[in-house]
Amino acid sequence: MDFGDSPEEADFRRRLRDWLRDNNPGLPASSTSDAYWAGQAPWHQALYDAGFFGMSWPKDIGGQGLPSVYEVIVDAELARAGAPPRPSLGYLVVGIGHHASDDVKQRFLPGLVNGRDRWCQGFSEPDAGSDLASLRTRAELDGDEYVITGHKVWTSYSDAADWCLLLARTDPDVPKHRGLSAFAVPMRQPGIEQRPLKMINGVTREFGEVLFDGARVPAANMIGQPGEGWRLAMTVVSHEREPGELGYVARYSKVVSELGRQVKADPGKFGPEQVRDLGWAMIEAEMLRLHVSRRLSDRMDGISHGPEGSVDKLLMTAVEQAVGHAALSVGGTPHGDGDDMWLKVYLYSRAQSVMGGTSQIQRNLVASRILGLPAS
Amino acid sequence: MDVRFSPEQQALRDSAAQAVDRLGPHTVRDLEDTERAAKLDAAVEASGWRELRAAGEGRAPLASAVEAAIIAEEMGRGLADAPFVGATLAAELRRLVGAPPATARETVGFVADLSAPAVADRGTLPAGAVAIDARHSASALVLVPVEGGHAVAEVSLDASIPAEVDLTRPAATIAAGAGMERLGPVEQPLTADDLRRWTALGLGLTSADLVGVMRGVLSVACEYAGARRQYGVAIGSFQAVQHMLADACVAMEGSRSVALHAAWAVDALAAEEALAATAMAKAYCSRAARMVCETGIQVHGGIGNTWDCMAHVYLRRALLAIDVLGGAGANLQRVLDHNGIGGADGLR
Structure with a gap:
């Protein structure tokens, strides 16, 4: 049992640290600015080209074929450098990787991993949120x-x-769960209209809604078999919940260290409540780093993704929202001319208990599938 | 990085689990069964678990703090009413000052609120000093200021205080006017870094104990929620109950991750870093454990508020483990201090 670096890991960490010294794009936080989302593709490509993206994915799709724990090192070093987190695409890679034929995998995964092809995920609908299987989008x-x-x-x-x-x-x-299939649909075609959604923090480039009206996709772009869509969706969402896939540890650590710098710079300005909020956010962020280390280590046993993803998502949500509260508390609310960055960090944190499956759904899953409580 | 247990560590965990499941208390009445408790104590004694931190070759401990934490967690889970944490911390003190191993059972003396080890100033211990986890111990170790740090001295104990907080681990008062005997021969005083590392071990072990307590109470509460019926169905089928237990499970899993790291940090990191890592874990586990134990009581309803229900035995054990070397507030302050945040007039 060892949380420390092996010689290979230490060497990798050094190389990444050196690279970040010259290659940190200095983007603003994802939670506060459209500029982050605009800069995400070049950042993804730069990380990939330098050999620091897709650490644990197979080499034949462009990954590095290394143990999952390398992702922990990447997150820690990105946070240390104040660099943006790695793009969160693991759930797409795993979803396609687990369900597509070899031919389809080779067509799509290398471009997804190397960042040259940009992907989105079309699952939720206005009337199909938590009850995803009731979705109505048709493919004929x-x-x-x-x-x-x-x-x-x-x-x-x-x-x-x-x-x-x-x-x-x-x-x-x-029955509704059996009639779904998954496709890789080209987005740039007539019959698809994309509209941005403006979120409560003002960001417009993270989420959108997409209208399909007679859009076409070759049958050869189906991922998996007809009717396999629900199983693929479950693979995707169980990974979408996992902090190890998402790399958010880097984002949280970055926020708490910036808040810490503010308090250190002018300690007299902050009262005990604010300092306490920041202290708990530091502890929560560190907890998640250690929890991800534990989960990614367990994967070396070939432990597959089970219901513990729901535990992890609830932990990640607690962290995001504790960090959000610290941002509000220490960063403050700009009633006059002040910077509204910390307010945006706080507002963004509210989405974490909804996206990727609400906290209420995750608690249902923990209760039934981990604690073995009887069905309600 | 590979934070999985080695096969030897898994085997150690399994044998500790078996011992506490077989010989630990399963009902409140079991706590009065002295024959059973004596068998558990004999099993722990025979296993050598209390000597894991005694000096081995080159004064290194016989086992790492990870092994000691594995035992602490299983003993917490099974509410083991045999000493462990006190004896282990005493063995660590002896090791750090290079004193010979204890010849009889002993533990450690703390200040009255348990937030720090008792330090005898000019031969006088602070008022209310108390020895923790003192069952079967006739003496306790306390600290004495000396040039360059602290020496370690032995004081004799009065009879056990009737267990009021933790029903599984009674404390003992330090005998009034008892002589204080410096351990000898001693090679060196306890330095500030030694004391940090010793504190880190205490925080790591009590965090592990809390993780065990959380696992134990969660399992008892889930079992009860599956069995207890109201409105014609098991209460565990209600989302209101399910979500409380799910939150408890999540708090326990987060605690497990930080406690695991804390146990590793005790020996692997520099003393300052080890103290910060274990303080972070203890703050997190302390906050979580109280919530999880309170959930355990709530799920049991009215019965959970009666003496004969095991739920309060878990809570009481947690309340003791939380206080040893400080709980959420004191350790949050340690974390802030380590990060240079929140000055002396901060949160104390």
Whole structure:
């Protein structure tokens, strides 16, 4: 049992640290500015080209083929350098990787991993949120293409995406979970309209809604078999919940160290309540780093993603929201001319208990699948 | 980095789990079964677990703090009413000053609120000084200021105080006017760094104890929620109950991760860093453990508020473990101090 670096890990850490010295793009925080989202693709490509992205993914799709714990080192060093977190795409890679044929994987995964193709995920709909399986977007076979009609929402990065991992109903005549299939849909075509969503922190480039009206996708772009969409969705969301996949540890550590610098710079300005809020946010952020280390180590046993992803998502949510509260408390609310960055960090933190499955749904899953409590 | 237990560590955990499951108390009435408690104590004695931190080759401990934390967690989970933390901290003090191993059972003396070890100033211990985890111990170790740090002295103990907080680990008063005997021969005083590392061990072990307590009470509460029926169904089928238990489970898992790191940090990091890492863990585990134990009581409803329900035995054990070397507030302050935040007039 060792939280320390092996010689190889220490060497990797040194190389990454050196690289970051010259290659930190200094983007603003994802939670506060559209500039982050605009700069995400070049950042992804730069990380990838330098060999610091996709550490644990297979080499044949462009990954580094290393143990998952290398992701912990990447997150720690990004945070230390004040660099942006790594792009959160693991759930797409794993979803396609687990369900697509080898041919489809080779067509799509290298471009997704190396950052040259931008992807979004079309799952949720206005009437299908927590009850995802009730989604109504249709995909109807017409020759060797499917024709897509429907309305997706909470589609991350839809404005920049070249491709959408779309969940649509291909068979309306079977029970709702069985009639879904997944597709890689080209986004740049007539029949697709993308509208940005303005979130409560003012950011407009993270989420969008996408309207499909007669958009076309080749049948060969189906991911997995007809009817496999629900299983793919479950693979994707269970990874989407995992802090180890998301790399948010770097984001939280960065916020708490910036708040810490503010307090240190002018200690007299801050009262005990503010200092206490910051202290707990530091402890929470560090907890998540250690928790991710533990989970990623367990993966070396080949432990697959199970219901503990819900525990991890709830822990991550507690961290995000404790950090958000510290940002509000220490950073303050700008009633006059002040900077509203910390207010935005706080406002953004409220989404964490909703996105990727609400905290209430996660608690249901923990209760039934981990604690073995009887069905309600 | 690989934070999985080695096969040897897994085997150690399994044997500790088996011992406490077989010989630990399963009901409140079991706590009065002295024959059972004596068997548990004999099993712990025979296993050598209380000597894990005694000096081995080159004065290094016989085992790392990870092994000691594995035992502490299982003993907490099983509410083991046999001494461990006190004896282990005493063995660590002896090791650090190069004193010979104890010839009889002993533990450590603390100030009245347990937030720090008792330090005898000019031969006088602070008022209310008390020895923790004192079952079967006739003496306790306390600190004496000397040039360059602290020496360690032995004081004799009065009979146990009837257990009021932790029903599984009674304290003992230090005998009035008892002589204080410096341990000898001693090679060197306890330095400030030694004391930090010793404190780190205490924080690491009590964090592990709290993780065990959380696992134990959660398992008892889930079992009860599955069995207790109201409105014709098990109460564990209600979302209101499920969500409380889910939150408790999440708090326990986060605690497990920080406690694991704390146990590793005790021996692996420099003294200052080890203290900060273990303080962070203890703050997190202290806050979590009280919530989880309170949930345990709430899930048991009215029965949970009766003496005969085990829920309060977990809570009481947690309240003691929280106080040893400080709980959430004191350790939050240590974390802030380490980060240079919140000056002397801060949160004390």
